[in-house]
Amino acid sequence: MNVAVQASNIDMEFGANGVRSQVLFGVDLQIEMGKLTMLVGPSGCGKTTLLSILSGTLTPTRGDVDVMGGRITSMKDRQNVEFRRERIGFIFQQYNLLPALTAAENAGAPLVTAGMKLKDAAERARVVLETLGMGPHVNKLPRQLSGGQQQRVAIARAIVHEPALVVCDEPTAALDADTGRQVMALLKDASADPNRAVLVVTHDNRIYHYADRIIAMEDGRIVGDSANNTLPEGIHVH
Amino acid sequence: MWAIALKMLTGDRAKYFALVFGIAFATLLMSQQVSIFIGLMTRTASQVLDVREADVWVMDPRVRYVDEVEALPDEALGRVRSVAGVEWAVPFYKGLAILRTPGGLLNQVSLVGVDDETMIGAPRTWLAGDLAVLREPDAIAFDAQGAAFIWPDVEAVDTIGREAEINDNRVIVRGVVDASAPFITFPIAYMRYSQATAITPPTRNKMSFVLVRAGEGQSPRELAQRIEAETGLQALTRIDFAWRSVTYYLTRTGIPVNFGITIALAVIVGAAITAQTFYLFVVENLKQFGALKAIGATNGQIALMVLLQAAVVGAIGYGLGIGVCALFFQISDDVPALEGFVLRWQVLWGTAAVVGVIIMIASLGSLLKVFRVDPAIVFRG
Incomplete structure (x- = not known):
């Protein structure tokens, strides 16, 4: 088994001045390469917090996270940023595309942060966008695209630099059922690469069947784990 | 990025x-x-700065700025001329006068009297007429803005030949000059020193300033100090006097x-x-x-x-x-x-x-x- 992410005993607390609230309790987790893993659970159960920690954008109160062998919880800020830039791709619920950039420029943004010129990055992103069926829309601004098209641009942005881990936060939440299915199909394709893991946080039960593995959370703890595309036994997510 | x-x-x-x-x-x-x-x-200093020929302005010690004139006795001119390093010194009149036009309108004007012989103190740029016209009897010259203000019915340069009175003395416009605008926006009237002192009301002294040119190689500031030491009058270089006027308005208004x-x-x-x-x-x-x-x-x-x-x-x-x-x-x-x-x-x-x-x-x-x-x-x- 090729492990992409190894999280050990993760605790997370928020708050200050003596008023603190714990949202994750001793979470242990492994994510494997070549699979699309879904993290499911009701709103407020800590899915997004755990995703933020696993992707290095949030530091846990306690515990360690190794991504592709690199311990991101021990990295200094600059190392952490460089690690994210090279090894992790992000897909957000609200797409978070830059409104002033075209689809190709948005998709090429991770390459620009790594030092490539915007024009060259957009050229490379254009190829990825074409494979996602966005060929005719590469020069359009986000406001000229539908929600599904914007999410495809976000997918292109997440994979343009060929990261080993792609993290997706509710990628279908803002999409209709058909578009959601198309987006998930693309993510499923992306996860087929044996050198890549795709981690999707969702509570959209219409897309569970795209998963290779489903991990269920509740109240900041992992309460179930199934090695197929069905919810773990005894788990119901609304 | x-x-x-x-x-x-x-x-x-x-x-x-x-x-x-x-x-x-x-x-x-x-x-x-x-x-x-x-x-x-x-x-506030334009009337000082416009007189480029003078290196030093000599005045009564009580004068604080250019528009506050305490006249000097005539003999002060001789005393200044006697100071070593003075190339020449000429009298300069500056005061206010009432100009009455034939229509009966009254206008307050800033009256400037320039040296009869050398015409030092008069503007060098003439829009109508020239320096020589001031030698004509009853001649007066106005700055262009002033002429247009007094006779708004014609262009400034077309006021040549217009007549008016100052203290019941006839004056005839013989020239229009380009002068820097003064702080107090009265029209500026130029005439010969002798004429200006003759038509203004009699007072004990009439000479407002003595304009001095420093001899070759003379430092204006050193000359001003020497004039002060030898005459007891106040002497300032052109730039110092200009700044004195500016400073007065800055600090007192x-x-x-x-x-x-x-x-x-x-x-x-x-x-x-x-x-x-x-x-x-x-x-x-x-x-x-x-x-x-x-x-x-x-x-x-x-x-x-x-x-x-x-x-x-x-x-x-x-x-x-x-x-x-x-x-x-x-x-x-x-x-x-x-x-x-x-x-x-x-x-x-x-x-x-x-x-x-x-x-x-x-x-x-x-x-x-x-x-x-x-x-x-x-x-x-």
């Missing part, structure tokens, strides 16, 4: 134009008000305070508009910066983006503001009230420095906000 920064900046046209307008407005307000203030203060308040308001309003708009621009883009940080942009890269955005709007806004200010003075060049007011290079650079500080403060304040942005912000709905 710079290309992304510029696209982010110009992508939202409304915000971009608001930023540029804010800086342009602040720049215009500051540079225009400061220029008018400097122009106005320069006018409310003009600097009023202009200072206007300029301070311009800076505050401009800074508030610019800083707030830029700060809001950055704050509204925090999620975009957060997304960039999440996908691997460093704080250094983000800082350069924000500084570039600030520099671009600052440069464009400043350029537009200064351009409009220059255009204002170009267009208003013919307006008598604004004659001689110009955008000086010192104002140009000074305003640039102030705008630079405003932009720097705005961008630094915004940067603190950007640095604190948690990249995880992008996961929060």
Whole structure:
């Protein structure tokens, strides 16, 4: 088994001045390469917090996270940023595309942060966008695209630099059922690469069947784990 | 990253134009008000600065500025001429008089009497007539703005031959000159010294100033000190006397305070508009910066983006503001009230420095906000 992410005993607390609230309790987790893993659970159960920690954008109160062998919880800020830039791709619920950039420029943004010129990055992103069926829309601004098209641009942005881990936060939440299915199909394709893991946080039960593995959370703890595309036994997510 | 920064900046046209307008407005307000203030203060000394031939002005020790005249006795001219290092010294009359036109209208004028022999003290640029016409009987010359003010029915140069009276003495306009606008906007009337002292009411003394030229190799300042030591009169170099007049108005009138308040308001309003708009621009883009940080942009890269955005709007806004200010003075060049007011290079650079500080403060304040942005912000709905 090729492990992409190894999280050990993760605790997370928020708050200050003596008023603190714990949202994750001793979470242990492994994510494997070549699979699309879904993290499911009701709103407020800590899915997004755990995703933020696993992707290095949030530091846990306690515990360690190794991504592709690199311990991101021990990295200094600059190392952490460089690690994210090279090894992790992000897909957000609200797409978070830059409104002033075209689809190709948005998709090429991770390459620009790594030092490539915007024009060259957009050229490379254009190829990825074409494979996602966005060929005719590469020069359009986000406001000229539908929600599904914007999410495809976000997918292109997440994979343009060929990261080993792609993290997706509710990628279908803002999409209709058909578009959601198309987006998930693309993510499923992306996860087929044996050198890549795709981690999707969702509570959209219409897309569970795209998963290779489903991990269920509740109240900041992992309460179930199934090695197929069905919810773990005894788990119901609304 | 710079290309992304510029696209982010110009992508939202409304915000971009608001930023540029804010800086342009602040720049215009500051540079225009400061220029008018400097122009106005320069006018307080214009009648001194216009007499370029004189190196030293000699006057009664009690005189504090050019418009406050305490006449000297005639023998003072001889005493000044006797001081070593004086190449020449001539009398100069400056006072106020009432001019009555044939229609019966009264106009207060600033009357200047220049040396009969040398005509030193008279303007060198004549729009109608020439220096020699002042030698004609009853001759008087007016500055162009003054002539147009007294006889508004004709062009200034067409007032030649017009008659009027000063203290029941006939005067005939023989010339129109180009003189710097004075602070007190009375028309300036030029005539010979002997004529000016003859037609003005009798007083014990009439000589307002003695104009002195320093001999070759003589330092005007040293000569002025020598004249003071030997005559007991007050002697100031041309530039010192000009500054003395400017300083008087600066310290003894409310003009600097009023202009200072206007300029301070311009800076505050401009800074508030610019800083707030830029700060809001950055704050509204925090999620975009957060997304960039999440996908691997460093704080250094983000800082350069924000500084570039600030520099671009600052440069464009400043350029537009200064351009409009220059255009204002170009267009208003013919307006008598604004004659001689110009955008000086010192104002140009000074305003640039102030705008630079405003932009720097705005961008630094915004940067603190950007640095604190948690990249995880992008996961929060």
